[in-house]
């Protein structure tokens with residue numbers, strides 16, 4: 256399978272914004288470098304006009320080039336650039352080629368490949384930080400849009416009993432299972448959306464780091480998936496979208512509890 260990779264040269268501030276813009280037109284893997292970042296998308300999903308239109312607004316201070324790459328090359332590139340990330344004093348995310356660091360209570364080892372969820376993106380960081388504040392012991396957890404499976408693995412490290420994960424991309428599901436094995440935990444992983452998960456079980460904790468529109472559309476199903484008193488952790492949307500997300504959550508019977516912010520991204524906690 257081939258991928259379209261856009262190499263964007265810009266400053267750090269713009270990189271955050273542009274990654275979000277490209278995320279909205281389907282790009283789902285981002286690799287930062289000294290001059291900006293690279294973003295990739297499966298070739299079949301790439302729409303050149305849509306991308307040109309999205310980037311036209313940012314002509315000043317941004318240059319970019321587009322190339323086609325094979326999946327394998329992208330993975331090699333990723334590995335050579337991947338640094339460990341400290342999420343909190345307790346938690347570090349690293350690759351298997353980095354040494355373990357005993358100063359952390361929790362470590363998650365990730366081989367990211369093409370999937371989103373390396374710990375480098377603000378939304379992943381915020382979800383993990385929210386998870387660290389929630390009691391997972393003995394609970395059933397669903398991770399919707401699992402990417403690398405990083406949040407699902409975290410749930411297991413925090414003592415969850417059963418963790419089910421799903422993603423619409425089959426390569427993410429494969430990668431989540433690979434990462435589960437790297438961290439010596441068991442996950443059940445399904446290709447598909449929350450509608451597949453509905454058939455499996457009910458959950459005391461539901462995690463969904465996807466995007467604003469998907470969250471708004473799927474919110475009624477999230478509510479049905481969560482046991483009474485259970486928690487819903489959401490991310491993938493900006494600070495200015497917190498009111499509309501909260502309004503939708505309230506309309507299906509979920510109560511806002513708290514939220515964290517980083518680089519204009521949010522992760523919010525709701526209760527059923």
Ligand SMILES: C[S@@+](CC[C@H](N)C(=O)[O-])C[C@H]1O[C@@H](n2cnc3c(N)ncnc32)[C@H](O)[C@@H]1O
Pocket residue numbers: 283370371372373374378379382399400401402403404405406421422423424427447448449464465469491
């Ligand atoms: C922002 S990434 C989050 C990855 C990981 N959970 C994390 O927190 O870093 C969103 C993931 O959701 C997947 N996705 C997009 N729409 C989805 C949907 N409706 N249902 C399930 N997964 C979806 C994408 O393929 C992508 O892997």
